[in-house]
Amino acid sequence: MKFKIARIGGFFFFLLLLSSWGQEGVIYSQQREEIFSLLTIKGKKIQVEVVRTEQEKARGLMFRDKLGADEGMLFVYEKEEFLTFWMKNTPLPLSIAFIDRKGKIVDIQDMEPFSLRTHTSARPARYALEMNKNWFQRNGIQAGDLVKMPPDLEK
Numbered sequence: 001m002k003f004k005i006a007r008i009g010g011f012f013f014f015l016l017l018l019s020s021w022g023q024e025g026v027i028y029s030q031q032r033e034e035i036f037s038l039l040t041i042k043g044k045k046i047q048v049e050v051v052r053t054e055q056e057k058a059r060g061l062m063f064r065d066k067l068g069a070d071e072g073m074l075f076v077y078e079k080e081e082f083l084t085f086w087m088k089n090t091p092l093p094l095s096i097a098f099i100d101r102k103g104k105i106v107d108i109q110d111m112e113p114f115s116l117r118t119h120t121s122a123r124p125a126r127y128a129l130e131m132n133k134n135w136f137q138r139n140g141i142q143a144g145d146l147v148k149m150p151p152d153l154e155k
Contacts, residue, residue: 037074039129040148041105044139048074048129050153061130062089072131076153080124087115093133098125101154103147108136127153 035050047070051057057075061067077083080101087094091113098107098121107122110133121128129147136142 037150037153039074041141042139042145044070044141046070046072046131048072050074050076052076060090061092061094065091067092067132069132072129075128077126080126082121083125083128084118084120085111085128086118087111087113090114094130095133095136097129097136098122099127099129099147100124101126103149105141105143105145105147107143110134
């Protein structure tokens with residue numbers, strides 16, 4: 001009988017723990033509106049998380065420990081300018097493509113995890129696309145290639 005009560009108590013503790021974990025996930029989701037979009041580069045479709053606010057841009061892919069094979073993060077800026085990125089608190093090795101307002105890739109650079117080294121676009125850009133390191137190279141994508149974006153991103 002004592003064993004049965006202990007087992008039931010343990011089960012309820014597990015449910016309580018599980019439900020409190022779920023609440024944190026809900027809060028996190030409510031605090032951050034993740035917007036995903038589909039981009040195409042040289043026929044290759046990728047799903048990207050779109051970030052526009054300064055807070056979203058500052059966080060970027062910090063503290064993330066994985067990124068899907070054809071997934072990335074697209075940083076959207078109001079106007080073309082020289083863009084600068086670093087990898088503080090980012091454990092993933094990434095490659096970044098800087099893209100002008102017409103969707104043309106103007107520069108691609110590789111970035112090392114946790115590095116404070118800055119990476120500045122070679123030319124003014126309106127977008128920055130972070131993907132797993134060497135993704136662009138593996139897919140034969142280089143500076144000069146065009147990124148097809150949905151019309152709502154071009155605003």
